[in-house]
Amino acid sequence: MSLSTRIADFDDPRFDPFETFESATQSDSDEDPYVRLAGMREQKSVFAVDYRELLGSPPDETMRDLAKYMVLGSPEIQQVLETPQVFSNTIFERNVGLCFGRSLTVMDAPEHTRYRQLFQKAFMPNVVSKWGETLVDPVVIGLIEGIKHKGRADLVKDFTKYYPFQIIYKQLDLPQADIGTFHKLAVGLTCIVVDVAHGVEASQKLGAYYSLLLEERRNSGGADLVSTLAQAEADGERLPDVVLVSFLRQLINAAGDTTYRATSSLLVGLLTNPDQLEAVRRDRTLIPAAIEEALRWEPPVTVCPRLTLQPVVLDGVEIPAGSEIDAMTGAYNRDPARYENPDHYKLHRKQQRHMGFAYGQHVCIGQHLARVEMTRALNALFDHLPNLRLDPDYPPPKVAGVNMRVPAAVYVRFDA
């Protein structure tokens, strides 16, 4: 029986995971969360408050019973993320653990360290740079081919919303017929914070599918990501199936959704600053700086939650064990004590740490691939869409969202 016949859709055909997920990340107000957070940071660094409620986002159903503390001060955010023995990732067992499974995200050291190094092998800079030409370029150029004769486009709907996902399908070497349902289930996983039942259903169905895929690929000697990870070994140890399936379940969200958001915001940063756009278009060696500044200015994920394993005092606030700590990494990236005019996209900044890929033991495992993807995407857009600029028929694009950010659309024109 082929794999395609074994991928199962949601039992309820009316369930739309795309809409549910987007609603969970957005605010019910038009207020810019960064403005509110900047004002609060001037008062103090740590607040006994649920950031989701504060910023108008629906509550996380899986965390309802926890006392919540929002950390806004940069030194305290850094302290939280570099002290995992106090501020634990096991908080994710409550949501990510239910839908992705035992992925790296729910683990603390030493378990995390052991598996992280195994997975990291597949995402080292020298490995992912090779994917640029073979995987990334065909996808980005293919999508641009579809719009380049039109002279105008919405680069979100026509480009960024698809390219990172299509790259993952290629990495996984998925059968074409499975992709639609696969993507729907993968997005369904992330609905867990507002819709636990559908998140769990997606987890079971995608888990069953991945187990079949693993069985098929384990000894195939193939070069796709499933085969590579199934054969990854360090000190004679291989990844257990449950950990491997959990990692793969997380991939669409961790590698697809974040890159779609980050690339969209990069385009907003450049297109709304035409002088900087022109500078990068003319001198492509500026692309890495353009990407890092986009990740600082508008990181796709703005919060890193942790669970206190013991009572702790943070900036004078006594926090009991078993509390949710929300390290506001997006706010770290906008701290005027670290960055001059932090709310502006500015290409030429002093190089220093940002938390666009988070920070500490759980720093994004796919960061090197994300940079390759964004670099190739931007180069291809410049190469194939001459005189790329904002479409004056539409209002300028705006990045929105609370814990995950993206512009709804980026309308552009170019010379066809």
Add this chain to the structure above:
Amino acid sequence: MKTWQCLSCGFIYDEALGRPDEGIAAGTRWEDVPDDWQCPDCGTGKADFEMVEL
């Protein structure tokens, strides 16, 4: 000049570039980087770096 890679996150320490903002001058050899130095991205210690050819 050599490059060293963090096994936990893939961060590259390039001896030619050093880490001037952390007080490690360009040209500082790996063995001269302080023993308590940590990966600036993930906090891993020097022991979990290995030399790589780029």
